[in-house]
Amino acid sequence: MRTIKIGTRSSKLALWQANTVAKQLEHFGYKTEIVKIDSVGDIVLDRPLYELGITGVFTKNLDIALLNGKIDIAVHSFKDVPTNLPQGIVQAAVIKRGDFNDILVIKEDENFFTNETATIATGSLRRKAQWLYRYPHHKITGLRGNVITRLQKLEDNDWDGAIFAAAGLKRVDLLPKKEKYLKLDWMVPAPAQGAVMVAALEKDQELLEICKEINHEETATCVKIEREFLQVLEGGCTAPIGALATLKDEIIKFKGVLFSPDGKHKIEFFKEVEANNVSDLGAFGANYILERGGKKLMREMINIEKDINIYATKNLSLEQVNALSSHIGSSMSDFITIRSNRLKPKIVKSSIENVVFTSQNGVEAVLENFSPTDLDFKNIYCVGRRTKRLIEKRIGKVTQVENSAESLANYLVQQLPNKSVTFFCGNKRRDELPSILKKNNIEVNEVECYQTQLTPRKIEDKYNAILFFSPTGIESFIKENKIKDIAVFCIGETTANEAKKYFKNVIVSKLSTVESMISSVNEYFKEKEN
Structure with missing residues (x-):
């Protein structure tokens, strides 16, 4: 009989959940082993994490361990699990739900309700909003950390109370005496609060059948x-x-x-x-x-008051915002506007031997003018993995992808001596690629297929970091904002090189993707916190 390796984080609450799953499996005669996963170290997966849908702060390490075969199942607090599971991972079971209510742990007594104001601690935006809806004259202060840490903070600070999930306190035997807490049965809990979910690999049909036995x-x-x-x-x-x-x-x-x-x-x-x-x-x-x-x-x-606040110079999706650590607040707006140009049909009438794209904007502009069946591109070269994915989804296979325009230019110099390329670019394209190619006797036929317009705006001074996605975004930003000593995150080397002209602390994402930038932000401010 196989021994089922149960992956969990090592916190007291996470271990309670994992041991509960282990007991239920052992009840049906299966052997189990608890495997603590707080860091998976250097591992190799066949695809980048963002392509597999691994973005959640709380579940990432367990997801990676599961995909890497280090564990057979992963146990999660269900309310922390993203609604879209990573590719290849499925919900295998949900154990019987515990208490789904929120509770208010009281510092002294209930008399504070008669005061003109009170201070309540929570790090949850849902709890904050519901409390203020009922008690608009109260003040909410932020609260982070594990259950033990948060209880200690309540003890150490001049607060009237703090809000917790009842199930969490009960499961680690930290529920106070009855006179020291109030059940907030009027507060609607978070989706799946109090529930524990077991995740497994979709391909492991034997294990999925086993997990059905403990599913409630x-x-x-x-x-x-x-x-x-x-x-x-x-x-x-x-x-x-x-x-x-x-x-x-x-x-x-x-x-x-x-x-x-x-x-x-x-x-x-x-x-x-x-x-x-x-x-x-x-x-x-x-x-x-x-x-x-x-x-x-x-x-x-x-945004709820956060310890750290960042500003993105382009609008992020909700999924991308949700990938930020819970203590990081975000604001955003587009600092540039893209408009596609009208292109003449003769541009793509004949087959083109070598085509270059340095951004998704160029790809999208071409596709706004022509259908994929109109395009006969023999070799396509591009900058950035997202650009590559868009090209291969809509046009065809990419011959080579590089992380920067300069790297791509140097590659083409080696591969295309004395040949020509058609470069689909914007009105504010960088000089690196065409300059390097022309110096090395490669003819560059530039097709200006989109217009980049600056939309600068002034932002507040409260931000701890700025996220830049293009050199043009930096150009737009500095038109209305003073340069100060602040952390700057850039999506690639080309953008970073421009940022270094104005900022001292520039961090480049490992990959040229928004998801990689967000991972860099989380890692940077985790280190700062420690």
């Missing part, structure tokens, strides 16, 4: 509704979203809420349905909220 169907049904609600709203940890589905007497009651971060606005959905008629209840509830003002609320989201 009622819990799985309820949290599925809650997570579908979350997924449609696309909230993650950056939006105040609560969801709770309960099943009793074959009736499912589902409540979902979306708040503004300041607690001033709430949109709510509630419905009761028969258990055999659940269908898309979570998605239905989310769309109901979006259609009744939820879209506007999501656009107007403001």
Whole structure:
């Protein structure tokens, strides 16, 4: 009989969850082994993490260990798991849910409720919004760390109380005496709060069958509704979203809420349905909220007070924002605007031997003018993995990809002596590539296929770091903002070289992707915190 290796982080709560799963598997006669995974070290996977969908701060190391064969299953607090699992990993089981309520741990006594104001600690945007909706005259202060650390901070600070998940405190035997906490049964919990999820490889059918034996169907049904609600709203940890589905007497009651971060606005959905008629209840509830003002609320989201704040000079997706560590706040806006030029059909009428793209903008501009069937490109050379992915998805195979325009130019000098290339570029293209090629007798036919327009704006002084995605973005930024000693993150060497003209502390992402930049941000501010 195989021994099932159970992956977990080494915190007290994570070990409780892993040991609970182990006991349930052992009850059915299976052997288990607990494997603590806090760092996976240097490993090799067949594809980059971002392509596999591994972005979550809380689950990343376990996902990697699972894909790398170091463990057979991974055990997670279900509320921390991204709604989209990494490629090749599936939900294998959900164990019976514990207490899903939030509780307020009180510093002294309940008398503070009679005061004009009070200070409540939480690091959760959802809890902050709901508390302020009910008690708008109170002040919320940030709170981070594990359960033990947060309890100690409550003890050490002049706060009136702090909000915790009841299940977390119960599972590590830290629930205070009854007179020292209040159950917040009016607060809608986070989707899947109190539930524990077991993940496994999709290809391991034997193990998936084993895990079915410990799956709690009622819990799985309820949290599925809650997570579908979350997924449609696309909230993650950056939006105040609560969801709770309960099943009793074959009736499912589902409540979902979306708040503004300041607690001033709430949109709510509630419905009761028969258990055999659940269908898309979570998605239905989310769309109901979006259609009744939820879209506007999501656009107007403001950040909870964070220890660290960054500013991105282009708009990030919600998934990318959610990949930031929980103590990092973010703001963003586009500092450049891209408009495609109209191109004459004769440009691509004949086959082109060698084509060069240094950005996704060039690829998208060409595709706005021509269909892929119009394009007969023999060899395509590009800068950046995302550009490569876009080309191979829409046009055809890429002959060579490099991380910078200079690196690509040097490669072409070696491979294409005395030949010519067609360079699809913008009006603000960098000089490195065409200059190097021309100096080495390679003819460059430049096709200006898009216009880059600067949209500078002044930002506040509160930010600890700025994210730049192109040299043009830097040009736009410095038009309205003073240069100061601040951490600057750049998506590639070309952008970094431009940034170094103005900033001292420039960090270059390992890969030319937004996901890699965010990983660099998380790592940098983790080191600073330590």
